[in-house]
Amino acid sequence: MPPPTDAEPALRLADVRHRFRSGPRDVAALAGVSATAMRGTVTGLIGPDGAGKTTLMRLVAGLLRLQSGRVEVLGIDVGRDPLAVQARLGYMPQRFGLYEDLTVQENLDLYADLQDVPPAERRARYAQLLPLTGLGPFTKRLAGRLSGGMKQKLGLACTLLHPPEFLLLDEPTVGVDPVSRRELWRIIEHLTRESRTTVLFSTAYLDEAERCDQVILIHEGRLLGAGTPAAFTAEIAGRSFLASAGLGRRELQARLSAAPGILDAVIQGDRVRIVTASTGTAASADWSRAAPGLSLTPTPPRFEDSFVAKLRGIARANEPPLPPASPTATPVATAPPPPVTTGSTPGGTPEEPVIVVEHLTRRFGPFVAVRDVSFAVGRGEIFGLLGANGAGKSTTFRMLCGLLPASAGRLRVAGFDLRTAAATARARIGYMAQRFSLYADLSVRQNLRFFSSAYRLSGARQIARIDWAVGEFDLAAVLDATARDLALGYKQRLALACALMHEPQILFLDEPTSGVDPLARREFWRRINALAESGVTVLVTTHFMEEAEYCDRLIIMASGRVLADGTPASIKASARRDDRPDPTLEDAFIAMIDAAGTEVAA
Amino acid sequence: MSAATTRRIALIRKEFLQIARDPSALAIAFLLPAMLLLIFGYGVSLDARNVPVAIVVDHPDALTASFTGRFAQSAYFRPRAYLTIQSAERAMAANRVTAIVWLRSDFTRGAETTGAAPIGVLVNGVDANDARLVEGYVQQLWAGWLEDRARADGRAASLPITVEPRVRFNPAVSSKDYLVPGLIAMIMTLTGALLTALVIAREWERGTMEGLMVTRVRIGEILTAKLVPYFVLGIGGMSASVALAVFVFGVPLRGSLWVLTATSALFMLAALGMGLLISGVARNQFVAGQIAIIATFLPAFMLSGFVFDIDSMPRAVRLVTHLVAARYFVAILQSVFLAGDVWSVILPNAAALAVMAAIFLGLARMTARKRLD
């Protein structure tokens, strides 16, 4: 085969379609995707969960039978000769096939053998990869005992043992802490520079698009756009602003997102970032009516702005125009009635902390999962626990809910230790578990009925609350659908509805937005904000750094320790430097880790 | 060494490391077989021993004593005297005795004058097998008594026929001697089919199969890499079972070890073929486990002649047993242990095993694809 020139694309997709059966349904995972990726570039395959990224990756790797369309990799037709393609590409699946009961070295040796790396070359390759991935000190450790970030780096190392011409990475950065994420990107950039490898990189993190040379944006199996990240943001140039007014930022955000001509409004620091439907601020008079004293500062557009603008465009084209959330009042009006409080004064100013944690420690054998954590949350506050997978936030969370005993320290939720308090004390809290744990075999209606009964609702109140949930969360259309078959966005809404059946004073949310698309995420936070405004205390864990913007206060955890405690603005301010005047929370996190000098990943 | 060989060896080494570190694989490979062997070696016995029998003698005298005395001497019975037939029947209803032997008041007179005095024998037939064995033992005891009496009287035997029963291969007719060898087929089915299917399903579940698929490994290499370790494990289990059977349970091994090993290898290949085939269909451990138990373990237990006699099954079921690989292996095992190298048994059954192994492995190879769908 003649050496191809760089001008030739490394990947060519032509009208790729793929359907598969999921239970009784026939699902279109890909509905006609055409795109190309040039040699020696990093191409981002971007879209929310369920967009079809993994299916596309597997088709490119020749692991799925091509149903319709054409996939060409390095000039080879994948449908015709998958083995020839597999010999030249490297593929790191989402859950990379690390053997967890093998050590790091054993995994490396296995994949070196499987990829025909000659022993002589192997040593040089290890010498190069181990320092790059920081795995050097851990070669004798079982892969199952590594942190999430380390596992991903090991997976990448295994894939790179035989330098491939074309590298497929399926969501390598999911759940990985910012430091490891930065390192993964450094490895990828190193690789493309050194050996002109073509990389196809899929991710649900929109901010990663800006690191790619080109982007393929897909949503629900359809191509939304392809091009350089700059081209995406250029489309909406002049439509992004930071807004402030004499209102609370949540209130402002709620009003602006309901205002006509505004496609997107999200909280950023103390201000609200908006994306307008057209350039200029022609409709600003309308907005000022909604938010008196509004001032807008233009800001450079982000990739996410363009994605949301595109999604809103589709939503408007496909559906009859949604009426504004509520024509007269603010969306807050749709919040549930104020919870039954016990003694505390209404009003929203936190006087007595609702959640108190002092010197909380949890050990699993010799391993310390949570080390001396202290914080307090006031009434009506949204409090965030931030950190990567394995940072200790879920353990802390489970201890607060009474699911796990603490090894040491004191904790109080609404004045109780839920582990020892009577069962009725738990009626004060609502809990939304990771992955939206619902009874997958029950219908939406059955789930609602079950959870309301479990919270001891009965009679007219139960019926009223179920009706409320159906109306508030727009579940009427799917009432008899089995929970398993719901789209992720619906699952998330149903899970929140179930947690709110009994109007709890305190709401625990564990990774409430992971995987859902940006629109569903905004919708979700709109509700949470409304709840907080009505006096509900919210404790939320997340590994999305940007979501921390929604919190009033937060702690950042790593290796079981609290790294920082404060408001998003104060935490970001601590990381401000001359060369970085406007740091993101992620920047702040990385700076803190570097400063602490701890090996987070270990 | 070719690249393909290197890949195969790497995969095989990985498999061994995993087995050694995985408690559930070890449980299926060692704990379950050990448990089965112990239960079958010690716990299960079809031989009726010490059967509780109610003896009711209306008029005890020397003649009745000579008859009932035989029950006390027999290893098969544990006689208990009851004064009336009613009390004996109550004991039977309460499951305290399995059978009643009743010598009526006119027994001695009848035996000494007209002859053919009736001996009432009432057996609880709920456990039909046990009841049959008990009836057989009573008949033997009765025939022996008649013969002794005739000899004592200096007459010819009082029955015109004398039966010389001779049980070949297992003169002590101990059920352990045939259950324990048959068990080896069960144990190898566990490692060959159940464990293999579970282990491959786990690779699908954990996503490691996807990782393997995109390397240069060919599907044939993946299959052989699964075959070799579990083959070794199965043969290891077989050897341990044989050692236990011979040295702990005292089962005779009359045939040659190499025949046993060679036929075990054939059976192991067939079992592995089934395991690979199942794993191609079921990609999670729950389903794989269910299918393996229903499609391989249960038939091996019920339809192989291991416990239940195949000749006595209805024709339709008998036809089905021909599809059960364990059937051929159990026949070989029982012969090699108790009879010796009986080629007329070994050759046709080994041929059947070879055919089944070839079919299952062939199907597994044909249906395996290096694809995820």
Added chain:
Amino acid sequence: MWRPIFALIRKELIAVFRDARSRLVLVVPPLIQLLVFGYAATFDLNHVPIAVFDPDHGQASRELVARFAGSPTFSVRKVLDSESQGSALLDARAVQMVLVIDPRFTRDLYQHRSAPVRLVVDGRNSNTALLIEGYANTILSGFALRWTAAHGGPPPAAMLDIATRYNPALLSRWFIVPGVIALLTQVVVLLVVGLSVAREREMGTFDQLLVTPLRPIDLLLGKGLPGVLIGLVEASVITVAATVWFKIPFRGEIGALYLGLLLFVIAITGLGLAVSALAATQQQALLGAFLFMVPSVILSGFATPIANMPRWVQWLTFANPMRYVLVIVRGVFLEGTGYSALASQYWPMAVIGLVTLIAAAWLFRKRTV
């Protein structure tokens, strides 16, 4: 206080019946096992292949061979020319018994001398060997008595008059199929209950339950009662199948049967809950259930009598609920045993049920709240 428990039970039942896998567990293994046990698991011998060596060729010997050939138990496959041929056939498992008649058989009989007959039986399956011997003996003594009656000669001093209670035709099926009721109920209850908590753990809904105001006792009842219910329904279906399809006589009181089944199901539910509380995943629960099930079935008297087991193994069986329920099911079906006679079987199961439920409740607390 019962409302949340009813909600749990409702949810549990819906979940079991809407999940394809659970439905599979409820339907397929019971069906297959009922068929296999009903038809394949038999100790009754039919068409046992035998060979005959008759160098006598006399009238009596031909009559004897005809008796064997006419019996449904035996089928004469081969008439041999030499005794050594018989060994070869026996070795090859072509026949299971060789009947060797003495050359002077007829002459001896006419002269009122003892005429010898030799039975050579394949002992590789010792149980079959014993049964074959028993059947052959019955035929031989029947022949002998007829001969004596017809041709004169001294009758034997005493004769056996064998009668069989409860199962006069000695059908294995009457013994095995009622046992299957207990066996399948155990399998289904153990799997449904054993997997239920593990499944919720895997799906993450168990945490969700634990943060509701439900108390551990609510959870225990909510998880246990569906198992009891499903177990009783399953047992009823098989009971109907046993009487209607397999025509097993039902001689006792239905209440006596159900009291036993209820206690049994409660004991197994307790065990299932304990397994469930210990297992983190469905796989572990499945393995745990399997590890319990195999010995519990084998050491229950289901196929082999407990009385034949060594003393120490017999002691072990006292902890096995299946041992008691088998006596109850077979007693009620075949013997018509009543409540009072079964009391000694009821109370140990009640004790086991109590112990396992308390253990399960304790494990629930320990593992969760």
